[in-house]
Amino acid sequence: MISLEQAHQFIEKRLAEIRFPEEPSNLYKPVQYILSNGGKRIRPSLVLMGANVFTDDLTPALNPAIAIEIFHNFTLLHDDLMDNSLMRRGRDTVHVKWGSNVAILSGDVMSILANQYIADVSNEILDQVLEVFNQTALKVCEGQMMDMEFEDRIDVSVDEYIHMIELKTSVLIAASLQIGALVGGASEKQAFELYEYGRLLGIAFQLQDDLLDSYGDSKTFGKKIGNDILTNKKTFLMISALENAGPEDQKELRLWLEKKQYDPVQKIREIKKIFDNCRIRELTTTKINDYFRSSLDKLNKINVEDQRKSVLRDFANTLMKREM
């Protein structure tokens, strides 16, 4: 069975082989740039790992995997523009380096390139794969729109939030596994079971990201701690605090959310104090573990030899232990 690390290497190798047209250079250089960002390649690796549950021949899964990675980076490119994020993985974002128009158009091109790569599956499963891919792509856009809309709202519920991260983050992880499974010869039912494993795992993963953003160790997490708090992000933690805090904390939390001028260190400290008062860390951890366990349940129920599921089981277990 292929390991996550091996899958990652296969993806990097295949990505490095792609030759984009030379002209118009302003269109394809940003594509090359963002695809060489040294990401973890989790989604395309999951395509290979999903296929590997059902077959040892992973070659047919390579181009669909590349499709997923190109699509994912297309969404990052346009999201960075919409959020006006200046940096990604330590480098200027595309719109900073080339301007908004190039960012829009290069993103559009990536979305089309993804369609070309995803279409490279056998004719017998082409319509199924396309249906999964297109449905998923729509959901990712819906999730991004909800995320943007939540910025201006203070009354987002936990259910709405979970639905949003399911759309924005989790369905693409799920679809990666499902498409890999279909390419690997799984039945529709089996492929959908793998989708469900991925969907629940993806929600757990995003909630964990929320938790680490406030309670992680900046060295192991790789980002500054407290960024979500400073940007008033309606994460699971913030929403739960707004729902659960007592009257005093409630009032103070809302004051912090409205304050325009503040000392960042103080804001992070004070809001985390409120989080602690309503045991947000424990609440979130419980929720994360619920999702991890449900995802493993789904995986266990898939009717294939147990050993073929070992890599995905390890993957979930490793994620679950991501360091605080």
Added chain:
Amino acid sequence: MISLEQAHQFIEKRLAEIRFPEEPSNLYKPVQYILSNGGKRIRPSLVLMGANVFTDDLTPALNPAIAIEIFHNFTLLHDDLMDNSLMRRGRDTVHVKWGSNVAILSGDVMSILANQYIADVSNEILDQVLEVFNQTALKVCEGQMMDMEFEDRIDVSVDEYIHMIELKTSVLIAASLQIGALVGGASEKQAFELYEYGRLLGIAFQLQDDLLDSYGDSKTFGKKIGNDILTNKKTFLMISALENAGPEDQKELRLWLEKKQYDPVQKIREIKKIFDNCRIRELTTTKINDYFRSSLDKLNKINVEDQRKSVLRDFANTLMKREM
């Protein structure tokens, strides 16, 4: 045989039947809005007319036709944002009405919706249709990028310009016919011949648009005359003038292109005087007619009953007579 007018009605009817999701409303309302702009629906009509050359059953061509119309409007939506165009067909553009972020994301969604509709063809031709569609989509983006790059250049050659309009405008018209033909049961060869007819027709059509922008009658043309001149657009007319004008006219033309403050009526009049000096109108008309004739040649050579090609022949002849 279906007429252009009938094809148009079929498209409007099918478009009116589409039900987009209610939520997130900021994502789908702009899609509904731009699709209800009352355009001429030339491209989707050509899908139906292309199919009709080979079959009388046009139902299977309807969804691919809708795909083309959605894709075309996606490019208009993003182009309007990139060009910061404020109005389209007498209404605010999407980014004016909803802001840039909504325009980016709604455009992205339309591109995905187009993929869903184009995938609704029989499995035997799905991979062929997708290849044509995705290749075409890439070319349209390449054309848009070239068009933006030409804005800052004064040395664009006629060949470069023709290549740009071929990509930006003509290949989508051509692919509409080709996809219609494939859905209608044409051989790959026949479908490609129809593509070639459309490609040449599309170039003729765009050159005619350039000509009408300077020499048309604003009432029949439906736009203000001289807009390309005022915005220094490197159209076929301007490029030819820059290539052909004598030293005096050459100098004056460049002065006009650099001038920041001017009386618009005077600028149009003076530049048209230079156009007239180098017989740009006649040169362009000859070029247009060459392309129209070549497109009709291609159509005539397609190996099907002559009567089945009558509507497309009439279409080219009607376009050729578009009023000055």
